[in-house]
Amino acid sequence: MNFLYNIAIQLAKVILKAIAPFNKKIKKGVLGRKATFNILEKVITKTDKTLWFHCASLGEYEQGLPVFEALRSKYCNHKIILSFFSPSGYEIRKNSPVADIVVYLPIDTKKNAKKFLNIVNPELSVFVKYDIWPNFLNTLKKRQLNAILISAVFRKNQIYFKFYGKKFKQALFAFSHIFTQDENSKNLLNNIDYINTTVSGDTRFDRVSNQLKQNNALPYIETFKNNKICIVAGSTWPEGERFLSNFINNNPELDVKYIIAPHNIKKTQILNLKDSLKCETALFSEKENSILKDAKVFIVDTIGILSKIYNYANIAYVGGAIGNTGLHNTLEPAVFGIPIVIGNNYKNFPEAFALIKNGGMFTIANQTEFNKTLFKLITDKTFCFESGKKNALYVKENSGAVIQILNFLRI
Numbered sequence: 549m550n551f552l553y554n555i556a557i558q559l560a561k562v563i564l565k566a567i568a569p570f571n572k573k574i575k576k577g578v579l580g581r582k583a584t585f586n587i588l589e590k591v592i593t594k595t596d597k598t599l600w601f602h603c604a605s606l607g608e609y610e611q612g613l614p615v616f617e618a619l620r621s622k623y624c625n626h627k628i629i630l631s632f633f634s635p636s637g638y639e640i641r642k643n644s645p646v647a648d649i650v651v652y653l654p655i656d657t658k659k660n661a662k663k664f665l666n667i668v669n670p671e672l673s674v675f676v677k678y679d680i681w682p683n684f685l686n687t688l689k690k691r692q693l694n695a696i697l698i699s700a701v702f703r704k705n706q707i708y709f710k711f712y713g714k715k716f717k718q719a720l721f722a723f724s725h726i727f728t729q730d731e732n733s734k735n736l737l738n739n740i741d742y743i744n745t746t747v748s749g750d751t752r753f754d755r756v757s758n759q760l761k762q763n764n765a766l767p768y769i770e771t772f773k774n775n776k777i778c779i780v781a782g783s784t785w786p787e788g789e790r791f792l793s794n795f796i797n798n799n800p801e802l803d804v805k806y807i808i809a810p811h812n813i814k815k816t817q818i819l820n821l822k823d824s825l826k827c828e829t830a831l832f833s834e835k836e837n838s839i840l841k842d843a844k845v846f847i848v849d850t851i852g853i854l855s856k857i858y859n860y861a862n863i864a865y866v867g868g869a870i871g872n873t874g875l876h877n878t879l880e881p882a883v884f885g886i887p888i889v890i891g892n893n894y895k896n897f898p899e900a901f902a903l904i905k906n907g908g909m910f911t912i913a914n915q916t917e918f919n920k921t922l923f924k925l926i927t928d929k930t931f932c933f934e935s936g937k938k939n940a941l942y943v944k945e946n947s948g949a950v951i952q953i954l955n956f957l958r959i
Contacts, residue, residue, distance in 0.1 A: 783876035885940030
């Protein structure tokens with residue numbers, strides 16, 4: 549299995565280089581990984597003490613952030629290296645204040661793992677959720693370097709629990725401790741004789757709870773809302789935007805404001821969305837030249853402010869579950885105590901099941917269901933308020949993973 553894995557990794561390396569000229573995202577990753585060792589060698593010296601945080605992409609970074617921030621505060625004399633596998637994480641968080649150095653993780657070959665750890669030599673490594681690379685982890689274990697996995701979720705059909713998954717199973721044993729999101733994941737680990745586990749829950753609850761402690765004021769959003777009911781549609785895709793535009797266009801009598809924050813902010817898609825709306829619409833990029841209080845729709849053609857915008861919502865729609873792109877973060881609006889509407893493709897999102905069961909989240913499969921659900925939430929203020937309260941309570945009751953992790957690390 550080791551031989552086959554290493555052959556597959558080398559083959560993947562060749563394929564990625566071949567595809568790179570034709571795919572911008574892959575090209576960024578290939579070029580970024582090529583620069584990693586030069587970046588590290590320029591910044592890290594033999595005498596530096598270091599910590600290493602690794603995330604697959606942006607979602608895992610946000611998940612691990614409350615732990616990263618706590619470690620940053622505790623280990624203020626250490627250099628912190630943050631690595632990403634995906635360009636979508638690196639490109640957005642390459643200037644993260646939680647780290648001194650942000651790089652792409654090199655391809656998981658034995659040679660790269662040895663070279664990376666020769667330079668970094670981390671006192672502690674923190675991996676988030678699932679991005680498990682056997683050669684890096686086995687090298688960490690051989691060197692007796694401390695590593696933990698946080699917010700982990702496992703399923704019985706994964707390779708770790710198959711007879712042919714020995715190399716991946718061994719990689720798990722490189723972690724001194726694994727913090728799982730649920731009891732099922734812990735039981736699966738116990739079944740392969742990995743016992744250093746704690747069911748701590750999902751650190752995303754701590755991440756979104758911290759949002760309540762931030763200054764979420766956005767004066768231009770306040771001006772736009774103008775004390776009216778506000779529906780915030782976050783991380784939307786075209787299939788959900790069609791539902792939204794149809795609802796808005798066919799209900800002009802509703803005294804409601806709408807904020808739409810598309811996942812894809814390419815100019816063509818933003819203009820298509822704006823053109824589909826038959827009402828006064830303002831863009832974030834043009835807000836200085838708009839009379840925001842007169843607009844009915846505000847399109848957010850930028851990134852990084854959605855978590856603050858939810859503070860102004862009375863109702864939220866979260867994209868990704870109408871099509872097959874994957875449901876986006878529903879905990880961000882939930883923490884503000886507002887009801888949430890999503891599509892019906894959410895099977896890999898346990899928090900969605902819980903929020904639906906609690907009565908704070910509602911699923912829709914078509915335009916008719918979307919219209920009916922939104923109209924109910926807009927017109928029945930008591931129902932809307934009580935539904936939202938259930939979401940806030942759910943987030944509060946499931947926070948606390950970070951404390952358990954820090955206690956284990958004796959911080």
